[in-house]
Structure formats: structure tokens, C-alpha cells
Amino acid sequence: MASSNSIYLPPSEKFRKLEARNTKYRFDPERDIRWDDMDLPGMYFTGETIGGIDPSLFDSISGLSETFNWAMGISTSEYFIALEKHTLLISIFRFFIQPMSSKLFVSKERNSR
Secondary structure, three states: OOOOOOOOOOOOHHHHHHHHOOOOOOOOHHHHOOHHHOOOOOOOOOOOOOOOOOHHHHHHOOOHHHHHHHHHHHHHHHHHHHHHHHHHHHHHHHHHHHHHHHHHHHHHHHHOO
């Protein structure tokens, strides 16, 4: 608990719930993705995953549900492509920087002998 002289606020209920969560879980694409249901009709994104939009309202306009699913799929794919590119660029950067720094270290070591 924070004392009265502390600069920190006491933890909130949200913070307590966050600290109590199980952190041992890791996403497993074979287990967590419902692969057998991929061809079923309907919404793939829930109201919770699309920022509180009520998906039942899509039925009022013909084709809106399918178009929204398509657009969300493209958007999600583009996001992951950008993430992969960013991750790849960091890996490439580290790959090229590491050999140069180790060569510099070796050359300095040789020159000091």
C-alpha cells in the first residue's frame, strides 16, 4: 500500500485485476483459431473486437456485413504485414550491425597486441 507520503497513487481495482491475471498463457494458432469454421457465413469480428460497433445493425443494408468482414480482414492483414516488415527490418539491422561491431572489436584487439 502507498503511504500518505508516497508520490504514487494507491492501486486501482483495474490494476489489481491486471496483476492477478495468468501470464503463462501463450497464443497457439492450432488450438485457438477455429480453422474448421472458416467457411461458415456470418460475422468474423464481434462487437467487442470492432470497437463497440453493433454488428446486428449491418443487416439493415444489403451486403454491408460481407463488405465489413472483407474490409476488416484486409485491414488486419495489412496491420500484420506492417508488423512483420518492422520486425524484419529490426532483425536485418541487428544482423548487419552485429558483425560490424564484432569486427571492430577484433581489429582493436589485434592492434593492441
